[in-house]
Amino acid sequence: MPDSIISVFHAFRQEIDHHNDRRERLIKSSRDVTSLSKKIIFLLHRMLNEPCASSSERDRALKAAEASRKKLTEVQQLISGMKLDLQGDLYWRYQPQVSPGLQEYIEALSFTHYLEHGTLITLDQVQETLRDSEGGSLFPLPVGDYILGLADLTGELMRYAITTVSQPGGRARANELCTFVRECKADFERLAPHVRDLHKKNRVTAQSLQKIEDAMYAIAVRSAEFDLPQSMMDALVANIYSANKPGYSSYEEDVTMA
Template structure:
């Protein structure tokens, strides 16, 4: 016998059904959130792995750049640029296992999701690669040549964006400034400095066209301008001092080299007109 206020059998069944429905909805909602949580965790773990790998790429690329500078300064042969480029590329080959490990992490849309984690190491690699290319060919490495360097027998490691390409090349101008100034005292160094100066000036002018479209390129253009000023100042100083003496260029270069060598060792030669 039912008492007043108690639900009937039909009403009780409805309440049970509603309770089950709410429970099922809760389970489905929890399942969806568990799926989202797993996706976020996977993305964060992937992000950390890519950051670490990108740092490793950066370190190897920097070592390759230091190697290129060291060989250029130590060697005196005319083909030292070719030899430096060959050894620099061999050092850069250490990067490829890292790029291969990144390939599986950057399939499809994942590359665009994690591009900012990949970009720093990639830009440093392009800087080192373009420096080796310049020492060998005295030209700027092209976009297609850079793409080829980012491939193996299985195809590209990941897409190469125009922004990463331009930002990496923009960093090259700083290395060219160091190359020009450190070699200006060597035989043929004044000619090299003038060639590098013209090259960097053209790079700055050409890159300026892309500044509105490429993020951070404006900041790097300011650094390029500073590097260009340093090259111009060094080349102008040597030319100005050289104009004070009526000497053949080859003799003047020997005097400049002797003077800079003595200054670096602390010696002085009063018989040298540049002293």
């Protein structure tokens, strides 16, 4: 076989080896991003669920968000480490490997943002967090990953609503969360034909919304049955839901496995 042909196949082999190595590095980095993002979400729920008579629900939310922001910088550093393997068009070649980690990061970031501002984080705001030390953009954030990350947020808001409803003064907050998740579901339904897999996640969003609505309905019925002072009603609601709060074992299992 001529040397020229052999050299061509050597070049092909090197390119395939480089591709496989790059792909494995990105998969590992994406898993690290996913694992740390899950830990941040678990941290937020744990801090939001901590009883503290001296602070309001709003103060707990801001305190949890502040702790989350510190951890999110670690995730951003992990994402920044992918930059060399995602130069130019390489990002779109390896986007399927990077996408799961990005979506989990957006979920953690959007949860933190909601606790701070009570609104959805925008695409531009997420993109601003994906910058290197010199301020340059790491890579363009696909709209699909952004939307799918927000779709996952609704499950965390459901857990937040169920845990906060049993706390003093938490029923008003849970009602706000119920309205917010309902609006998210309506918006996602319009986008579902344009974003792959969004219809699957929107089914989960519908289930989350139903759980919040069921909880609020049960409280409304109890309120109509008993004419009690606010403090006694809070105690009754806390007693009802203390044994039915959403568990976080899935997070702990994922973190342990990671």
